[in-house]
Amino acid sequence: AVLKRGRKLYRKGRIREISVGGGDAIVTCKIGKLENYSVVDWVDGQFSIRSSTSDSVFADAIAVAGFLEIEELIADEEMSHLEDGIPMGTGSQITTEPHDGIKQSNCEEREKRMLHLVLDTHFQGLICEAYWLSEDGRRVPALGGVDGAPKAETGEERGRLISLAARARKSHFVYSEEFNGYLLQNLQEIPYFVGEVWPVWKRSYLTEERENVAHIRSGMTELKLAAKAKLREDRKLDLQWFLNTGKLNLDEEMTRMLMDGDGVPTLIPELGIVKLSSDSRELLSRWEDLESENPQGFEPYQLYSLFPEQKSNVELEGELLKWRTALIESNDDGEKWLDSLRPYQREGVQWMHRLLENGCHCLLADEMGLGKTLQVIALVKERLSAGKKALIVCPASVVPVWISEFEKFAPELKAKRYKGKPVSEEGTGWDAIVTSFAFMRNRIDRLVEQEFEYAIIDEAQFIKNPDTKVTRAALRIKARNRVALSGTPIENKPLDIWPSFQFLMPGLLGSRSKFELRQQANPGPFKARLKMQIAPFMLRRTKSQVAHDLPDKIVIDQLCPVTKRQAKEYSAICASGMERLGSNFSEALKGQRFAALSVLTRLRQASCDPSLLPWVESKLEDSGKLMVLLEKLNEVLGTGHKVVIFSQFVRFLDRIKALIVQSFPELPLFELTGSTRDRETPVKGFQSTGDTAAMLVSLRAGGSGITLNAADYVFLMDPWWNPAVENQAIDRVHRIGQENTVFVYRMIAKGTIEGKIQELKQDKQELFDSIVQNSSTGADELARQFKSLEALLVLSQAD
Secondary structure, three states, X not given: OHHHHHHHHHHOOOEEEEEEOOOEEEEEEEEOOEEEEEEEEEEOOEEEEEEOOOOHXXXXXXXXXXXXXXXXXXXXXXXXXXXXXXXXXXXXXXXXXXXXXXXXXXXXXXXOOEEEEEEEXXXXXXXXXXXXXXXXXXXXXXXXXXXXXXXXXXXXXHHHHHHHHHHHHHOOOEEEOOOOEEEEOOOOOXXXXXXXXXXXXXXXXXXXXXXXXXXXXXXXXXXXEEEEEEEOOOOOEEEEEEEXXXXXXXXXXXXXXXXXXXXXXXXXXXXXXEEEOHHHHHHHHXXXXXXXXXXXXXXXXXXXXXXXXXXXXXXXXXXXXXXXXXXXXXXXXXXXXXXXXXXXXXXXXXXXXXXXXXXXXXXXXXXXXXXXXXXXXXXXXXXXXXXXXXXXXXXXXXXXXXXXXXXXXXXXXXXXXXXXXXXXXXXXXXXXXXXXXXXXXXXXXXXXXXXXXXXXXXXXXXXXXXXXXXXXXXXXXXXXXXEEEOOOOOOXXXXXXXXXXXXXXXXXXXXXXXHHHHHHHOHHHHHHHHXXXXXXXXXXOOHHHHOOOOOOEEEEEEEEOOOHHHHHHHXXXXXXXXXXXXXXXXXXXXXXXXXXXXXXXXXXXXXXXXXXXXXXXXXXXXXXXXXXXXXXXXXXXXXXXXXXEEEOOHHHHHHHHHHHHHHOOOOOEEEEOOOOOOOHHHHHHHHHOOOOOEEEEEOOOXXXXXXXXXXXXXXXXXXXXXXXXXXXXXXXXXXXXXXXOEEEEEEEEOOOHHHHHHHHHHHHHHHHHHHHOOOOOOOOOOOHHHHHHHHHHHXXXXX
């Protein structure tokens, strides 16, 4: 116990001072702040120990550690003489007493052995093994036991091993029982040791270097990952990783080591001291995420989850290479599609057909008015197998439109409204059922009993929120082929598009949590990567790109004066809001969100017409917007044009109706709001009348699924936060079949909250363009929104 404890004190460097006299030695030991000493007396050939500690075992252990330190110093002095070429015996005479049962008398008769050091590498660090090498080539370990005790036959051998231990300790090696040698774990010190210290050791010992030592001489190397990908027999994706250094394959242990390094250098014996490039770490991180989410294996399309770039460092083999080639190369498939299709529509149908044939699914994101419905009907008409069924989910207002479009373009297919029964009880003689998002949500347990051949989500932005019941229901739909349609797949933030692709191709964009985490961590590169990931599976064309025969659309921001009554109410709302909420509007939005949004709504109402405020009764003349609208209508209606007037506020539409009835009593007037049950009648009436006419439309109720291209003038009476909503409304008029230039007047009350709304809309439009369209000027998210609203309130007061 004393020897073991003494060796431990020695190895840990607890001996701080040794003072050797003629008949004694004082050994000082310091552990933490506590200092003790032992005095070793030599009297009449006998040792005796006295100490400052009352623990006799500890006192003796201090003495043992002191002797080991003295032995190391003597051995070091011996080795320095040898290295400097000084013959032993020159100068002071140094003798070494026999130890541990060594018979000194037989020393000269023993075979002289060489101390042989072997340098090797391991994942844990640099290893130095020590062996005794006999003249006949036999090799035996020179160290052993838990603490690396010397295995020596002579005092000289023991001295050489003690000297080696001292050198190892100075170079920060520690003894490892696992390797039966010394281990240097600090990766920063390893190249220095190999390059500078090891050559000095080689002058004193017989040395050997294993092959992998050469890999660490140059220090740290940054590696990049590459991969080979192929299809397994079950059509799942098989990936094999390798490095850009001779294509060394990565086994699971190597991969784990590199990942656990988290950007810190790692020692891999076959490679040296390495770390993965940041791009490769990100790639492996995505791979691990996908593995955890897809325990049965990856779908082929998830190749784009890992390698969205066309020139990615991935080598495709066999069937997978053929698959990707077929996926990205456009060609005339020879199918006979509808004759009524325009060239770009035919290309859209062929594109959807190509993706579906190759086990992928698609998002058709053409700009509103380019005929997405017709393209899908053409696809289903030719591809729907006999006896198979299609499910179409769309806004309630669009259900009759789908049914009528089937009747018009594919009369041989019967489309009907879903009545809510189990699909097996919906009767016979139909090919497609059409239902609204709300009805689908309420009847999803019945719908999932059937696997459809086609599931089509029209206006897919309705499932943009992953937390809503309608989105969760949509993701449960079972279908062999899935198609999503949306002219505005991203309205507010990148997450808007995640549910659409989770419906189409689960796992392509990873889990929601990882999606949001990466977007928040690095928004710019994230959006660029997202754009590349979805590019093969989303097709978007704009009117300016493909509808060359479509007339121009001219959008005019029409500033409207604020009347005295409007200014009075507006200022009162501002003052009251600042008093209730304080000057920091962004904080108010966090802590008193409902009250803050209520103030914004009241300001918007006052900007339109003071009579929209519950406590105000006012004349039509008290609204600056109504007076400007009247001027424009006098001009437009007098020359035989049809107009469509949109507003968020149904009460404002009532005021506009009163204005039109009062000013143009003979004018045909149609209405479409959320309370309109029969939507087809007013739309058909407006479209078919040969006279000048006006249509009043609620922005939300009429923003999708209807065609009003008989009009060529549009009035947006109150701007809303989201440009996509406005664009959908405008494209009810500016769409295929329009023959005239469309003039759009966006009515903005001068100096009010509405001007700032326009700035926020510009940010959202740039976000949409940065991911969906070919624009590189995306907004840096919408984090500035609340800050802008704070500035907005101050500016509104100033104005």
